[in-house]
Amino acid sequence: MKSSIHPELKATKVNCLGCGTAFESTSTVDQITVDVCSLCHPFYTGKQKLVDTAGRVDKFRTRTEAAKSQKQALGKKAIKASKRQAAKIAKSQNKLEPIKPAKKISKTPQVQVKEQ
Secondary structure, three states: OOOOOOOOOEEEEEOOOOOOEEEEEEEOOOOOEEEOOOOOOOOHHHOOOOOOOOOOHHHHHHHHHHHHHHHHHHHHHHHHHHHHHHHHHHHHHHOOOOOOOOOOOOOOOOOOOOOO
């Protein structure tokens, strides 16, 4: 190994934000912070744990609450509009005549036999 081209390995302190544990490893940096380590990861523990690092659950809840409030505000208008749309569809279906099936055409030619 060339001595001048490789980075220097140091004792590194690793902190887990998921379970709060700290352990030492080796790396080129002094300190590493991770969201989930092997002590709290669901694959290794067999337990389901929700780690919300970016506030995704809160964002989802705010979106669903906004959608519910908008639906409630427009509820009466939406119900009337859907009834009008259903009435239009029913009216247009009554105007159309049912389609009659086409007559079958025989594929085998019919031969007339003359009696003598």
